[in-house]
Amino acid sequence: MNKQEQKILFELQKGLPLDKHPYLRVAEKVGCSETDILRFIKNKQDEKIFSRFGLIVMHRNLGYQHNAMVVWNIPDARVDVIANKMAEIKCINLCYRRPRVLPDWPYNLFCMIHAKSRKYVHDTLTNIKTELDISHYPCAVLFSEKAFKQTGAKYVSN
Amino acid sequence: MSQTDDTHLLDDTDKRIINSLQKGFPVCSRPFKKAADEIGTNEDELISRISILLDENFLTRFGPMYDAAEFGGGLTLAAMTVPDDKFDWVSDYLNSVKEVAHNYEREHVLNMWFVLGTEHQDDIDRVIKQIENETGLVVYNMPKLHSFFVNLYLPVD
Secondary structure (H helix, E strand, C coil): CCHHHHHHHHHHCCCCCCCCCHHHHHHHHHCCCHHHHHHHHHHHHHCCCEEEEEEEECHHHHCCCEEEEEEECCCHHHHHHHHHHHCCCCCCCEEEECCCECCCECCCEEEEEEECCHHHHHHHHHHHHHHHCCCCCCEEEEEECEEEEECCCCCCCC | CCCCCCHHHCCHHHHHHHHHHCCCCCCCCCHHHHHHHHHCCCHHHHHHHHHHHHHCCCEEEEEEEECHHHHCCEEEEEEECCCHHHHHHHHHHHHHCCCEEEEEECCCCCCEEEEEEECCCCHHHHHHHHHHHHHCCCCEECCCCEEEEECCCCCCC
């Protein structure tokens, strides 16, 4: 990453300025043209490096109070096939493979379901287990109803 | 942090803004004008409403989300088993660590979960060691190995 890219990312991670010309304001801080900023963002979107660009909601305050992390222990040989099928299911918001931490944490596939009720989460899970024929794999549901801190990660320093 | 369902405080325009701009934001010289035309409001109104939605904690961010790894940064999900009598202390401590981006309680033996974001990948191990030393607890480190799906579109109706 060159110096200019680093400066642009540093400015963008603060959030877009709430101004009629937000990209021009970023350009002024970086010391480049508005066109440079627009081109940079479009390139990063094309390269899928900016996974999302827009509003990020505080899900709890919008009624999604029941946030479940559903974890599975699926044999390594099958986990990718099953995860790709899970990713097709509409109510799953995120799906990641992560390392097991043995012996206490045997789970290697993590899904997130943001829901307005616990019943919705349980009903959804019942359907997924039947549909993908994965009821025999160990699974745990970890609800979270209390967050202590929620800010965007800051990766780039000035 | 307010965590109640406050959707009754939103009007139809707010809801259209939230639903529309979660899917993306224009990249052009007057993006608020372009977005406002699509949503059915005007540029000044859109800017002012986004500002209020941020202040009132309906939104956490307005801008890009990117994967730290693409820029040499570190990102991981971690968890600890925290005894009840230490829980508040550990939670306050984690909130004070600048690399902790997100910190929350889950109903499990591993009851404290947090996301770490660092400028360099190498910093992750250092921050985890620091948290273990300060708390005297074991940190389970579970970095993402592969992402199958990310679609956090959460419509409000």
